[in-house]
Amino acid sequence: MGRLTRRAFAAAALSTLALGAAPARGQGHARAATEMRGMWLATVENRDWPSEPGLSAARQRSELLAHLDAAVGRRLNAVIFQVRPTADALWPSPYEPWSQYLTGVQGKDPGWDPLGTAVTEAHARGLHLHAWFNPFRIANHTDPSRLVAGHPARRHPDWVVTYGGRLYYNPGLPEVRTFVEDAMLDAVRRYPLDAVHFDDYFYPYPVAGETFDDDDAYDAYGGGFPTRAAWRRNNIDTLIRETGSRTRQIRPTAQFGVSPFGVWRNASTDPAGSDTQGGVQSYDDLYADTRTWVRENWIDYIVPQLYWNIGLAAADYAVLVPWWAGVAQDTATKLYAGEALYKVGDPAQSAAWQDPAELSRHLTLAKKYPQVRGHVFFAAKEVAADPLGAMTRVVADHYGQPTSPPR
Secondary structure (H helix, E strand, O other): OOOOOHHHHHHHHHHHHHHOOOOOOOHHHHHHOEOEEEEEEOOHHHOOOOOOOOOOHHHHHHHHHHHHHHHHHOOOOEEEEEEEOOOOEOOOOOOOOEOHHHHOOOOOOOOOOHHHHHHHHHHHOOOEEEEEEOOOEEEOOOOHHHOOOOOHHHHOHHHEEEEOOEEEEOOOOHHHHHHHHHHHHHHHHHOOOOEEEEOOOOOOOOOOOOOOOOHHHHHHHOOOOOOHHHHHHHHHHHHHHHHHHHHHHHOOOOEEEEOOEOOOOEOOOOOOOEOOOOOOOHHHHHOOOHHHHHHOOOOOEEOOEOOOOOOOOOOOHHHHHHHHHHHHOOOOOEEEEEEOHHHOOOOOOOHHHHOOOHHHHHHHHHOOOOOEEEEEEOOHHHHHHOHHHHHHHHHHHHOOOOOEOOO
16 A cells, blocks of 8 residues: 555455445435535645645645635535644644655745644635544654654654554554644644544554564553453543543534544444454454444544445445444434545446446435434545546535534
């Protein structure tokens, strides 16, 4: 997976799995009064923005505003903006260096404040701005000397684990969790963010033949747990609880949400799991007990990445939506569905994704479940490009009028 983007991981996960109208009337119309209509705006490896590193500040700003305008044009109401892609920052952070995806050089001041601008300009357009952070990813390579001098990972090499051709902070160290929370929450203090957002990267996705070396941390902190897996899950649970609590203390109006991998556990593994087959399970492989986070109300919203088509045997969208609706039922956690707009028209994808109506059918199906309070589309580049006219179809069929996201 060369580009470490959500698209690449979703494609890899799908490969593994393969192995193993107008606003709604009645209840749906009431839900449409506050409905999440979001898009992710990814910056890692310049996936969506900036189009390439090293552009002038004026060009970067122009491209960013064009993405916000595209969201408004599609009658969306929220942008989830990736502002800490690889232990770096898209704002003037006292904790971490400026992102290399801005200038091409990690630590180089781009001459403006992308996050501050995004918040101001999103709000001016009636959009919510969710700041999207990756907690533990340091770099998409294994050479610490390529990090800027003074980088926290160079000052604290004992915090770092090399795995799968990349560098990660070790989630099992309390000092790591404290640091990454401090670094992320600096943005919450500085800006009137509408939400803090994590995606699906907690412990890294499994790499065949490799071991995530956290032996020393486990020896120091894992004694009270029955297994290493239980200890790892507790480490991520702790990050989730602490980030949510600290976010609310700093900015009570800000939400905390997560967009995890779409399968918690398969029913063949756990009777409480979904009727899916094989592949990644977030509970077992990423040590992310996403079902518990919802049931315990540790997060304000969840956006499972339901990046599969209706009818796919291994992971059917029509199976996962009701499963997640059941998880969210009778909780205070809002449920949104993550949608794979990026797959539409991709010749590497199945026939279902060559049909411009596939995503519109997703929204039609989800309306049957009142727990589903909206959808988020991956990602901004495709929202603007509108492959096969699929986004135009979604807007025509479902987004007849503008609306606000749930608060």
